Amino acid sequence: MNIIIFGPPGAGKGTQSNFIVKKFNLVQLSTGNILRDEIKKKTQLGMEIDKEINLGKFVPDKIISKLVETFLSNKDYKNKIIFDGYPRNLWQANDLDKLLIKYEQKIDLALNLKTDIEIIKKRITGRYLCNKCGKIYNKYFNPPPKNKDCCSDEFLNKREDDNMDIAIKRFNIYMKETSPVLDFYKKKKLLKEINGESSIDQIYKEISDIIAVIEA
């Protein structure tokens, strides 16, 4: 099964993907994480991407398309992908359809984590990532465990683009560019809406129930 998870930046896509990947034996394709890894490696491509992201912009569609194709063409990942943060606009949604046909796959479910801007601001300004294991935490809602050799202060990192101004900018771009993509999947009858303002556990339960039904 291939799943897409939608929601504005900070809605909890990464948090939920982390859980779902384990429970349903899927692979997470977070275009954001892949791009950030590229930046860390300081490649030419990485530096170009860095500039765009720090301006609050999207990375060029063609670059994203190449990244996604490496996943879809990988036989180990066939029908096992959870797309997180992609497709971000209609061009990417149409491109994904073409890639799915090319690699004989389909989307089984699209989830939308609906979350308001006021909540998003707290989620983003409080977000921390563990360098070592990749887990996502929040200063306000989901603090990391104390005294561990993983996820302790020395491993926690703030994303450079996680500040209030960029959060608002990214939210507005999301509304403008990504809302039409939701309609695209609604028309295909694949879209399920979820209240992204519920607790992490509650959302996880709702998503698990939906997937279980589809799998059955």
Ligand code: ADP
């Ligand atoms: P996205 O991948 O959609 O950008 P994340 O999964 O990184 O979002 O979550 C953004 C921030 O909000 C993180 O700090 C995370 O710990 C926190 N968070 C995620 N889901 C919830 C939730 N349901 N309630 C409270 N905080 C949450």
Ligand code: ZN
């Ligand atoms: Zn950790």
